[in-house]
Amino acid sequence: NQGVAPVTYGQGERPPRGDYARARSDYTCAQDYAQYSEADHDTYRRLYARQSAQIEGLACREFIDAVAQLGAPDRIPRFEAISERLRKATRWEIVGVPGLIPEEAFFALLAQRRFPVTDWMRTPEEFDYVVEPDVFHDLFGHVPLLFNPMFADYMQAYGEGGLKAARLGSAELLARLYWYTVEFGLIRGSEGLRAYGAGVLSSAGELRYSVSSPEPRRIGFELERIMRTRYKIDSYQASYFVIDSFDQLFEATAPDFTPIYERVSRLGEIEAGAAADGDRAIALP
Template structure:
């Protein structure tokens, strides 16, 4: 499950795929993503020329919020995932999707994990929230309430929206790494966008293989931390 980064194994096709995804999403998110994501990408010097090295990102991350990236082979058990978060480590996959999978991938790849999740870990409040989520996630497993923790994670960390001074913005990694959902979540009249309520979020059904029918809107990352 836990592995070593083998960056040198990426092919030129892999780096080209990263470049296409990066340029498409960074352009799309300029007026759609929370400012903290744009700032995080800049601070981490994540760019379009090649897939970033975890070692380079970790050097900056550790300095900013004492978080680091742990390379994993794919999905890991929930208890290990939450354990990593509780010690300020974020597990990331080490493969990238094929060029034919640009718009949809069933499991997270390095673009989803690094472009989607890592920029917000530069934010001190959000990184504290993620550490706390790890601890609370472990408690939820012990209490037989994993389903509720997983659902809350889905509607915040993966598919959350935030009300900013500039209007509704994206912060969830599942949205920021998806071209289609980046547009749909803000522009479509189909989904409902609800003021964030943790109990309601935990009891709401989510969709893995389609755009969400419901999005929860937070006021700030401090609100997320306080509610947790």
């Protein structure tokens, strides 16, 4: 269990939080359930209550229908209990990790239909905002949609695509697709504009902002446009991309990305909040 390489981080950056000595060589670890204090469970309960109170009308139906699969809302769930339900629904499972893990390890887990969930809880001081993903973000934000068959298949395809992108040196372009779909994606269906991205669904303020504020740009999903677009990591997004359905997302990302990476590299980057030729603007109702 000692063989895991330390997670790399850039000069001047903080080392990732979490105890990596616990990790196996694939970066997974057992959920350390005994570590949770009553205060941790209480933080989970309060975060869950605050978010579930505002999902109606803002989160997509697929998310709302599946959120109860997380189990009792008043204590941090046991990962194994969720995995049992998930295996039956979509052949996915969740696995514990000590925190952020290297890109390739992350892609490999997704390709195996194993979603890594950070096991530690943010402190009460971080109630409104935590820099790194914690157990609440990973569970509440990401896990409900893994119960949806089409989204579940998209996540596996993303993992396989990530391993390939890493070989091609294009992981940064692919990361933007993850950011603007899995983390901050919006969907416009029969009920109107709704959120499906985990970053928005687990955020107290950005959930309403992303779906109803007149401020940000909302653009119809376009793969190459997304791969060219930089993103904000320390504020609400300046642009959101809107899909019509998870089928559309799956089909639009099915082609071989190899020539797409080449073309996108030539076309160059677009700033986070900038407009671009060909944008399909999505208007608020």
